[in-house]
Amino acid sequence: MSIISDIFQELWNTELNYKGMPVNFFGIPRFLRLNKYTLSTSLSRMKSRGLIRRNRGGWRLSQAGRRTFHNNYLLLRRFDSPFRSDASKNLLLIFDIPEVKRKYRNWLRTQLKIYGYTMVQKSVWLGPSPLPKEFRDFACELKIKENIKTYRLAGKN
Numbered sequence: 051m052s053i054i055s056d057i058f059q060e061l062w063n064t065e066l067n068y069k070g071m072p073v074n075f076f077g078i079p080r081f082l083r084l085n086k087y088t089l090s091t092s093l094s095r096m097k098s099r100g101l102i103r104r105n106r107g108g109w110r111l112s113q114a115g116r117r118t119f120h121n122n123y124l125l126l127r128r129f130d131s132p133f134r135s136d137a138s139k140n141l142l143l144i145f146d147i148p149e150v151k152r153k154y155r156n157w158l159r160t161q162l163k164i165y166g167y168t169m170v171q172k173s174v175w176l177g178p179s180p181l182p183k184e185f186r187d188f189a190c191e192l193k194i195k196e197n198i199k200t201y202r203l204a205g206k207n
Contacts, residue, residue, distance in 0.1 A: 054096065055126075058111070058115065058119035058122070100114050122153075127188065128161065131165045131166055132182055133177075137166065139167075139203075140179055141180070143174070143198065144173060145198045147194055147197045148197075158189075159175075161185065165178065181200065
């Protein structure tokens, strides 16, 4: 995870402050492990992009920052594989996700690897079925389900 993701996560629902710095439930800023110059530079960049703002209580996420964090945080979500490692690969999954949704494509490929799928081509994968409901629901939430086609392969008799 990047420093910007760490900052987003820390500021997302933080209401507690100590000396102007948001702290976690235990009162410990997660930023203490970071180089002070790196943190200062990242905060400055985020402020110039309008992602954070400073008020008398310290740093806070702006509305644009909350939207950005929410969109990026969605893609950090991973689902554990319900499949055994020796499960038969009887589902062909083909997707065509537009370039403007590249992050979603990359998330999908990562998730398919977690499920034990094998890449045939970059957008053609072979793996076990059926895909879990939580995965299908999340694909709907990302609005990429219509870009994914699945075909059940005939099994051995």
